[in-house]
Amino acid sequence: MAKQLIKGNEAIVKSAILAGCRAYYGYPITPASEIAEAAALYMPRAGGVFVQAESEVSAVNMLYGAASAGVRAMSASSGPGISLMQEGISYLAGAELPCVIADITRGGPGLGNIAPEQSDYNQVVKGGGHGCYRMLVLAPASCQEMADLTALAFDLADAYRNPVMVMADGFIGQMMEPVEFAAQAHPPGSQPWAVEGNRETRLNLASSIHLEPDRLEEHIRHLEQKYLRAQREAVRCEHYETGDAEIVLVGYGIVARILKAVVDEARAEGIKAGLLRPITLFPFPSAQLRALARQASVFLTVEMSTGQMVEDVRLALEGRKPVEFYGRCGGNAPSAAEVLQVVREVARRSTPVLIPGAIAKTEVCHG
Amino acid sequence: MAEVPTGYTVLHERPKAFYDTFERKGDLQGQTHYCPGCGHGLAHKMIARAIDELGIQDRVVAVSPVGCAVFTYYYFDTGNVQAAHGRAPAVATAVKRSRPEAIVFSYQGDGDLAAIGTAEILHAANRGENITVFFVNNAVYGMTGGQMAPTTMLGQKTTTSPLGRDAFNEGYPLHVCELLAALEAPVYLERVALGNAKQVMAASRAIKKALTNQVKGLGFSLVEILSPCPTIWKMNPAKAQERVREEMVKVFPPGVYRDRTAEAQTRPAPPPPPRLEELPRLLDLEAHDFTPAADFQPGALDLRIKVAGFGGQGVLMLGEVLAEAGLLLNLDVSWLPSYGPEMRSGTSNCHVRISNRTIASPLVARPTMLLAMNEPSLRKFVADVDKGGWVLYNARSLPADVKAPEGVHVMCVPFTELADTLGEPRAGNIVMLGALLEASGILSREAIDRALEIHVRSARWLELDRRALELGRDAARKELAYACV
Structure with a gap:
């Protein structure tokens, strides 16, 4: 199909419909509102449902209802609304109901502002609701990925019977780029476990309750196994110029786009920089980062926050190499020039590459 | 079901919309978890019987709340969805919208519906969702052990209003039917009571009507059921029923608060969905014809x-x-x-x-x-x-x-x-x-x-x-x- 110049937010809706989504429940919020607006227009055209809920609390529970009924369903919001949805997300994960939520992030805490920030990482990736659950989290860095990863999100949601978040910052939601949509539309399907209101599904139950401690533990272990499987099978990341990189930049979303420009400029100055861009934030590309620790002498995480993902980078590297951090927040994006300055400083003070043998030993211990 | 011995005629039988044994329940699978004299068992039975009479068992999806009725899915042999506290109307909305052929009811208590879920019930009613809501009002929080409900009556003692509900401190009991009757969209709102046999018969009729409305596609129906809670009220079942009959009905007058079933229009069936091949056109994804000049x-x-x-x-x-x-x-x-x-x-x-x-x-x-x-x-x-x-x-x-x-x-x-x-x-x-x-x-x-x-x-x-x-x-x-x- 030909490429369309399209806003990231709108690309999400069109791709969702092509992926078989036929239900949207949401509440408007800047900078995510175009998703609701596009869904209001296109869902009915595709024979789907659009309801503007009275709150994000209701929206996420409508999502729970639609997912219970076995349809591919989605919602979208931004930081403050995602905070309100956390209760419902916990229920969705507990009841093993697949659905997709898009978080087009903005500045916080509180009302913060509507400019782009990446400060939802903790509440989305670490799970802001109660209980032992995770969301699978995809982080697009372009409008094309808004489309591609939304489609992937529905497949992952079904495969893991778990809510999946597509988390992009306000820049990616608001910008327009060429997007090529899927050539084949996915038919709206049904699920054997769904409660559809017919004879075939009469015995089905969607619920997150397990009253007996042993039963609940069994259920939680089952969920845990799914998340472990995701960590083995669902990790995605992009390597850019990491082959011989001594300084590995780590960033996602719009920041990764800026970091690519930084890598190019740093290399032009003779600094061996590379970029690892996590595409899945959970599962996190920990093994891929550890592999880079063999050759790199230092990691520099850049975020539009005071440092949230950087904790996962440090956990992944387990102290093998120093992890530096540079962040901007409040709705400010770091410019390539200012990050380049940081890269120069980090390059100046970083120690040379450690002895490869010593690293290899540690690598065996930690797989 | 056991076979009927020769010479016997069945006058009353357990509704088919109940499971034979309550296998989802851990123990005592022959009986419900409700206390003796509780109104929930009666309300369940009336709903199950209405489902039987309307012949809709396969189509029913019951949405259960948080509260004493959290386990309705132990009992109703229908599709079951268990919802978060207060959110049943939102859940029911989406089940119904995605599966219009389903008959969807939410079953909610006074804390669930009239406190934490106020927004959800108000807006589901205001959108005129074609669902049925059964609202069981016993003026107290039963499951959590007797705390104040939004419908607790003035002077009524609960564990969180130990001196009795005081209008200056806790405000007044919330009147759900009256509140929803201020909206345009609801088709049918009735308050019934379980205080005596006559009231129970009226309740049974209201419950069936509320489900019938949905089968006909008429829109939003709610039945509020004033119900005894002997355990929390610390009364024997007879006394508790008397309180419903004598006391509750004075604060919450039974009656029809809205009935537009005669004039309500049946919702049109949704149009058939488009073929998948039509989607690119419907999504405005068709290519803009343009070929750059060869010399560009x-x-x-x-x-x-x-x-x-x-x-x-x-x-x-x-x-x-x-x-x-x-x-x-x-x-x-x-x-x-x-x-x-x-x-x-x-x-x-x-x-x-x-x-x-x-x-x-x-x-x-x-x-x-x-x-x-x-x-x-x-x-x-x-x-x-x-x-x-x-x-x-x-x-x-x-x-x-x-x-x-x-x-x-x-x-x-x-x-x-x-x-x-x-x-x-x-x-x-x-x-x-x-x-x-x-x-x-x-x-x-x-x-x-x-x-x-x-x-x-x-x-x-x-x-x-x-x-x-x-x-x-x-x-x-x-x-x-x-x-x-």
């Missing part, structure tokens, strides 16, 4: 454009047309707006990149072109313009105290004034676009014309914009002739 050679192109001005001057649209034209020419493009309050007042800007290589960052920090539609934008961004770049400014000259960086081309033309000669000052952005194209020679005329067609939907505006484009080109030619560089 962009070479090493890396345009970093910033367009800025007041909201309403069309700066975002100008950027979109540039990006669309770039895409038509098979270049990589990006368009990034400032968004939010700027859209409504104040200054607005967008970053546009057009390149023959893959664009890394869509942000434009060092523009090669600044298109400044107003003075604040000029002042804000002029110092950032890269050497060899262009500044187009919407006035006859730069302000006396503003200087463009060295090596930057400047073109000052009153674009808005020129557009005014077309009778439409808002076309100033396109006049500026025309001047930019003429001055810089970027992109092709055909691509810009096609991009305008794509982005300008009104025939009047398209005609106007075409003239504005030419006006801009003429103005630029004159300026260049004077070598204002």
Whole structure:
């Protein structure tokens, strides 16, 4: 199909419909509102449902209802609304109901502002609701990925019977780029476990309750196994110029786009920089980062926050190499020039590459 | 079900809409978890019997609440969905919308529906969702051990109103039927009681009617059931029933609060969904026909454009047309707006990149072109313009105290004034676009014309914009002739 110049937010809706989504429940919020607006227009055209809920609390529970009924369903919001949805997300994960939520992030805490920030990482990736659950989290860095990863999100949601978040910052939601949509539309399907209101599904139950401690533990272990499987099978990341990189930049979303420009400029100055861009934030590309620790002498995480993902980078590297951090927040994006300055400083003070043998030993211990 | 022995006639039997044994329940699978004398068992039975009588068991989806009735799925042999506290109407809304053939009811207590779930019930009712709600009001929180409910009566003692509910401290009992009767959409609202056999029979009729309405597709129905709670009320079942009969009905008068079933219209069935092959057209994904001229050679192109001005001057649209034209020419493009309050007042800007290589960052920090539609934008961004770049400014000259960086081309033309000669000052952005194209020679005329067609939907505006484009080109030619560089 030909490429369309399209806003990231709108690309999400069109791709969702092509992926078989036929239900949207949401509440408007800047900078995510175009998703609701596009869904209001296109869902009915595709024979789907659009309801503007009275709150994000209701929206996420409508999502729970639609997912219970076995349809591919989605919602979208931004930081403050995602905070309100956390209760419902916990229920969705507990009841093993697949659905997709898009978080087009903005500045916080509180009302913060509507400019782009990446400060939802903790509440989305670490799970802001109660209980032992995770969301699978995809982080697009372009409008094309808004489309591609939304489609992937529905497949992952079904495969893991778990809510999946597509988390992009306000820049990616608001910008327009060429997007090529899927050539084949996915038919709206049904699920054997769904409660559809017919004879075939009469015995089905969607619920997150397990009253007996042993039963609940069994259920939680089952969920845990799914998340472990995701960590083995669902990790995605992009390597850019990491082959011989001594300084590995780590960033996602719009920041990764800026970091690519930084890598190019740093290399032009003779600094061996590379970029690892996590595409899945959970599962996190920990093994891929550890592999880079063999050759790199230092990691520099850049975020539009005071440092949230950087904790996962440090956990992944387990102290093998120093992890530096540079962040901007409040709705400010770091410019390539200012990050380049940081890269120069980090390059100046970083120690040379450690002895490869010593690293290899540690690598065996930690797989 | 056991076989009926010879000589016996069945007068009453357990409704088929109940499971034979309650296997989802841990122990005592022959009986419910409700206390003796509790109204829930009775309410369940009346609902199950109505389901049997209407012959809808396969189609029913029961949405259970949080509270004593959290385990309704132990009992109803129907589809079951268990909801978060207070959210059953939202859950039921979506089940029904996605499966219109299903008969969906939520079953909620007074804390669930009238406290934490107030927003959900009010809005489901106000949307006129074609669902049925059974609201069991026993004026107290049973499951959690006897705390105050929104429907607790004045003077009634609970564990969180130990001195009795005091209007000055806790307000008044909430009247749900009366509240919902203020809305236009509900079709049927009735309050019934379980205080004696006569009341129970009336309750049974109301429950069946509320389900029937949904089967007929008439819209939102709610039955409020005043129900005894002997355990928490610390009364024997007979006394508890007496309290419903004597005390509760005075605070919550039974009766029909809304009945528009006679005049309500049956909801039309949704149209059949489109075929999958139709989706690209329905999603506006069909290709814009355009073939770049064979001799179009962009070479090493890396345009970093910033367009800025007041909201309403069309700066975002100008950027979109540039990006669309770039895409038509098979270049990589990006368009990034400032968004939010700027859209409504104040200054607005967008970053546009057009390149023959893959664009890394869509942000434009060092523009090669600044298109400044107003003075604040000029002042804000002029110092950032890269050497060899262009500044187009919407006035006859730069302000006396503003200087463009060295090596930057400047073109000052009153674009808005020129557009005014077309009778439409808002076309100033396109006049500026025309001047930019003429001055810089970027992109092709055909691509810009096609991009305008794509982005300008009104025939009047398209005609106007075409003239504005030419006006801009003429103005630029004159300026260049004077070598204002």
